[in-house]
Amino acid sequence: MSRLSVRNVWKEYPGQVVLERLSLEIASGEFCALVGPSGCGKTTFLRMLLGEESPTRGTIELDGKPLVAEPGPDRGVVFQRYSVFPHLTVLQNVIIGREFERSPFLGKLFGAKRRAAEEEAEEVLNEVGLSAHRAKYPAELSGGMQQRLAISQALIRKPKVLLLDEPFGALDAGTKSQMYELLLRLWAEYKMSIFMVTHDLKEGFTLATRVLAFDKVRIDPQAPGAYGATVTYNLPLEDKIAAMAVA
Numbered sequence: 569m570s571r572l573s574v575r576n577v578w579k580e581y582p583g584q585v586v587l588e589r590l591s592l593e594i595a596s597g598e599f600c601a602l603v604g605p606s607g608c609g610k611t612t613f614l615r616m617l618l619g620e621e622s623p624t625r626g627t628i629e630l631d632g633k634p635l636v637a638e639p640g641p642d643r644g645v646v647f648q649r650y651s652v653f654p655h656l657t658v659l660q661n662v663i664i665g666r667e668f669e670r671s672p673f674l675g676k677l678f679g680a681k682r683r684a685a686e687e688e689a690e691e692v693l694n695e696v697g698l699s700a701h702r703a704k705y706p707a708e709l710s711g712g713m714q715q716r717l718a719i720s721q722a723l724i725r726k727p728k729v730l731l732l733d734e735p736f737g738a739l740d741a742g743t744k745s746q747m748y749e750l751l752l753r754l755w756a757e758y759k760m761s762i763f764m765v766t767h768d769l770k771e772g773f774t775l776a777t778r779v780l781a782f783d784k785v786r787i788d789p790q791a792p793g794a795y796g797a798t799v800t801y802n803l804p805l806e807d808k809i810a811a812m813a814v815a
C-alpha cells in the first residue's frame with residue numbers, strides 16, 4: 569500500500585515561494601503525471617516525496633505516516649540523465665542499488681547476502697531485458713538501455729513509490745514507446761505508485777491514471793517570487809483507474 573496525503577504543503581526558499589497550498593489525496597497504486605511550465609516546482613515536489621527536501625509548512629504522509637526526512641527504501645527515483653555509475657558493470661550497478669538500501673554507510677554486501685543480491689539483480693535485469701548485457705559498462709549501452717539500467721537500480725529495492733523525473737526526455741520516439749510498454753508492465757507487476765514529471769502532455773495522458781497540472785494562480789509582476797505554484801488541475805483518467813482496479 570502507498571496512499572499519499574499532501575495537506576496544505578508550502579515550499580519556500582529564501583526570497584521565493586516555490587509551492588503553496590498544495591493538497592492532494594492519491595490512492596495506492598496510482599500513476600500520476602506531473603506537468604506544468606518550467607520552474608513551477610515539479611522537481612521540488614518530487615524531491616519532497618523522496619525525502620530530500622522537507623515542506624516549509626504542511627504535511628506529507630505515506631500510508632498515514634509522516635514521510636521521513638531522508639530517502640527511504642520504500643521510494644525509488646530515476647532522473648532524466650542517467651544516474652548509473654560509469655565504472656561499474658550493468659550487474660554491479662543494480663547490486664549497488666541494494667547495497668545502498670541495506671547499509672548506506674558501510675556499503676558492500678558479503679557472502680550469502682551478496683549472492684542473494686546478485687540473484688535479485690539478475691531477475692530485475694531479466695525483467696527489463698538487459699540480462700545479455702550484464703557484463704557491459706554503461707558507456708557501451710544505448711540511451712534507452714542506460715535508462716532501463718537506472719530503472720533496475722530503483723526496482724531492486726522493490727519501492728512502494730517510484731519517482732521519475734523526465735525519465736524519457738532524452739530518448740528517441742521509437743525507444744520511448746518501448747520504454748512506455750516496459751514501465752506500464754513493471755507498474756502493474758510491482759504494484760507501485762508512480763509520480764512522473766514530464767514536459768510531454770501526450771506522454772502524461774498516455775501513461776498516467778491521473779494528470780496533475782502545476783501552475784501559479786497568483787502573480788505579482790513586481791515580485792516574481794512572492795507566490796508559488798499549486799495544482800491547478802487534478803484530472804483523474806477514469807477509464808485507466810477502472811482498468812487498474814480490475815488488474
Ligand SMILES: Nc1ncnc2c1ncn2[C@@H]1O[C@H](COP(=O)(O)OP(=O)(O)OP(=O)(O)O)[C@@H](O)[C@H]1O
Pocket residue numbers: 581582586604605606607608609610611612613
Ligand atoms: N535548493 C534550492 N534552493 C533555492 N531555490 C531552488 C532550489 N531548488 C529549486 N529551487 C527553485 O525552485 C523553483 C522550482 O524549481 P523546480 O526544479 O522544482 O521546477 P520544475 O517545475 O521542475 O522545472 P523544470 O520543468 O524546468 O525542470 C526554481 O525557481 C528553482 O530555482
